[in-house]
Amino acid sequence: MVNGVISMAKRELVRFFRQGHRVVGSIAQPIIFWLFLGSGFGASFQAPGLEGVSYTEYFFPGILLMVVLFSGIFSTITVIEDRNQGLLQGILVAPVPRIAIVFGKVIGAMVIGLLQAFLLLLTIPFLAIEPGFAGILMVILGLIIAALGFTALGFLIAWNMESTSGFHAIMSVFLLPLWMLSGAMFPMTQAPVWLEWLMFLNPVSHALLLIRMPLYQPISELLTSSQYIIAFIVAIIWAVGCLMLALSRVNRQQCSA
Amino acid sequence: MISIKELNYFYPVKKADKRQALNNLNLKVAPNTFFALTGPNGSGKSTLFSILSGLSLPKDGQITIDGLDIVRHQAKIRHMMGVVFQSPALDKHLTLAENFQIHGDLYGMEPSLLQKRLDEDLSWTGLKDRLGEMVGTLSGGMARRVELVKALLHRPKILLMDEPTNGLDPGSRRDFLDMVDNLRRERDMTILMTSHIFAEAERADEVGILHKGSLLASGSPKELTKRLGHEMVVIQTSKRKHAEFLKTKLSKKTGIKVWQRDSELRVEKVDKKTLDDLLSHYRDRFNEIAIKRPTLEDLFIHITQEKEES
Numbered sequence: 092m093v094n095g096v097i098s099m100a101k102r103e104l105v106r107f108f109r110q111g112h113r114v115v116g117s118i119a120q121p122i123i124f125w126l127f128l129g130s131g132f133g134a135s136f137q138a139p140g141l142e143g144v145s146y147t148e149y150f151f152p153g154i155l156l157m158v159v160l161f162s163g164i165f166s167t168i169t170v171i172e173d174r175n176q177g178l179l180q181g182i183l184v185a186p187v188p189r190i191a192i193v194f195g196k197v198i199g200a201m202v203i204g205l206l207q208a209f210l211l212l213l214t215i216p217f218l219a220i221e222p223g224f225a226g227i228l229m230v231i232l233g234l235i236i237a238a239l240g241f242t243a244l245g246f247l248i249a250w251n252m253e254s255t256s257g258f259h260a261i262m263s264v265f266l267l268p269l270w271m272l273s274g275a276m277f278p279m280t281q282a283p284v285w286l287e288w289l290m291f292l293n294p295v296s297h298a299l300l301l302i303r304m305p306l307y308q309p310i311s312e313l314l315t316s317s318q319y320i321i322a323f324i325v326a327i328i329w330a331v332g333c334l335m336l337a338l339s340r341v342n343r344q345q346c347s348a
Numbered sequence: 349m350i351s352i353k354e355l356n357y358f359y360p361v362k363k364a365d366k367r368q369a370l371n372n373l374n375l376k377v378a379p380n381t382f383f384a385l386t387g388p389n390g391s392g393k394s395t396l397f398s399i400l401s402g403l404s405l406p407k408d409g410q411i412t413i414d415g416l417d418i419v420r421h422q423a424k425i426r427h428m429m430g431v432v433f434q435s436p437a438l439d440k441h442l443t444l445a446e447n448f449q450i451h452g453d454l455y456g457m458e459p460s461l462l463q464k465r466l467d468e469d470l471s472w473t474g475l476k477d478r479l480g481e482m483v484g485t486l487s488g489g490m491a492r493r494v495e496l497v498k499a500l501l502h503r504p505k506i507l508l509m510d511e512p513t514n515g516l517d518p519g520s521r522r523d524f525l526d527m528v529d530n531l532r533r534e535r536d537m538t539i540l541m542t543s544h545i546f547a548e549a550e551r552a553d554e555v556g557i558l559h560k561g562s563l564l565a566s567g568s569p570k571e572l573t574k575r576l577g578h579e580m581v582v583i584q585t586s587k588r589k590h591a592e593f594l595k596t597k598l599s600k601k602t603g604i605k606v607w608q609r610d611s612e613l614r615v616e617k618v619d620k621k622t623l624d625d626l627l628s629h630y631r632d633r634f635n636e637i638a639i640k641r642p643t644l645e646d647l648f649i650h651i652t653q654e655k656e657e658s
């Protein structure tokens with residue numbers, strides 16, 4: 092079982108790194124986005140409660156989150172490719188429990204996203220933020236929790252999809268707006284009440300807080316901040332929930348009608 | 349080794365209620381037998397394979413593999429089973445070695461054991477020096493060989509193959525079947541294979557003909573062809589419509605049974621002389637009349653057509 096999971100996760104990584112365009116695309120796109128918007132808004136940006144934080148720094152956690160979410164979720168598209176290529180049936184008849192397939196895929200896709208996020212973390216010394224070692228560990232923890240939940244969600248959607256184009260459509264209709272409304276791009280402090288509710292219900296907002304807060308605030312403050320603790324709990328529930336849904340869906344074997 | 353009793357299988361379909369793919373199917377395959385399953389497109393062969401391999405679950409009927417119930421002992425049975433699907437199941441973006449490695453991991457094989465078996469099994473394929481190449485660079489036939497090697501790596505007691513020689517040239521097809529034959533002798537293996545090629549099915553110990561989800565006939569190729577009587581007369585025409593014309597003429601005049609397949613007619617148990625006389629007016633409508641020993645293909649056409657007409 093464990094060997095099966097590792098083997099499948101490894102396969103995701105090998106395939107990813109072999110497809111050069113995927114590597115370049117998924118790393119370059121967020122970086123360009125970040126630098127571009129960062130320099131565009133740089134001077135005029137002023138976030139309430141975050142005086143002295145430039146837009147480049149403000150946008151940094153949003154970009155980190157974008158990398159793990161999008162690349163994690165889009166990596167699960169290989170589920171659809173595997174099925175269409177006939178590969179999946181070969182795995183499904185092997186003597187590994189079906190949950191191993193979920194873990195293999197999700198871990199593989201998650202690691203792809205995390206590796207890219209780690210690459211971005213290397214820019215921290217050049218930014219005007221000083222999260223410290225413990226802070227960075229907290230950021231990484233947040234990234235892992237966020238990646239887990241959304242990759243499992245991607246898997247769940249991909250498992251039920253027949254075409255990769257359908258998957259792309261669903262993702263751009265839901266995922267992109269959720270990310271934009273999470274406060275990743277703009278502070279949403281003066282938003283109307285309905286929008287604040289939407290943000291509170293948006294799992295991406297909570298994932299974002301898990302990543303943003305440790306970058307700006309010392310750990311001692313985090314552990315007493317109700318905002319952080321709520322975000323943490325919501326993100327964990329989200330991750331476990333998505334994973335459970337994916338597991339139970341995959342365990343359902345095709346049955347005679 | 350494989351025993352199937354009163355198996356039904358339905359697919360959900362949007363418009364209709366459901367589609368029956370297997371209909372009260374009964375089938376027994378004895379240990380160490382090479383069983384070839386044949387049948388028209390859509391007769392349920394792949395459906396049966398997906399149930400036997402554990403992709404889909406049967407709802408009724410009873411299936412046992414080596415005495416074990418297929419639903420209750422899934423994990424055990426999976427270890428005993430090697431599967432070659434109708435559609436390819438290799439990762440084109442990985443090398444041959446990586447594909448084998450994944451298989452080894454999924455079947456819980458030690459790396460050293462995997463290596464040893466690869467050394468043994470790859471010799472006949474001519475692919476030993478291409479282990480590091482991407483599967484995508486192999487020809488279709490080579491990829492099929494790789495699939496077979498892969499399916500055998502964990503030394504299954506039962507090998508399921510759904511049209512495994514699909515896309516192989518006649519030479520490779522023969523090599524492939526020779527290989528399967530040898531393996532079976534060396535290793536005590538039960539093989540269940542589907543095929544549309546009768547020359548292939550004739551090499552099996554036992555042949556079954558599936559039609560609309562049930563087994564129409566089964567037995568050794570010899571037994572089956574015997575059912576058709578000893579000899580048949582084959583009338584070869586140049587056009588389908590000529591064949592149709594002659595068929596109606598013949599059945600009207602004599603009442604003997606005539607089977608048609610495209611531009612060919614088969615007539616049972618009539619001597620050639622009578623037939624020559626009967627057809628003397630229609631010389632321009634056929635090319636030749638010949639006497640042939642019945643083949644499996646004849647039986648197949650015979651019994652499936654009979655079934656369609658009744």
Ligand SMILES: Nc1ncnc2c1ncn2[C@@H]1O[C@H](COP(=O)(O)OP(=O)(O)OP(=O)(O)O)[C@@H](O)[C@H]1O
Nearest residue numbers: 359360367369387388389390391392393394395396
């Ligand atoms: N996923 C599916 N959903 C609905 N109907 C299906 C599905 N798969 C197969 N069928 C139907 O079940 C019946 C049996 O199909 P099956 O694939 O088992 O035939 P087969 O004997 O393997 O045919 P072939 O020789 O073409 O491979 C057909 O009527 C087919 O349309």
Ligand SMILES: [Mg+2]
Nearest residue numbers: 393394434510
């Ligand atoms: Mg088929």
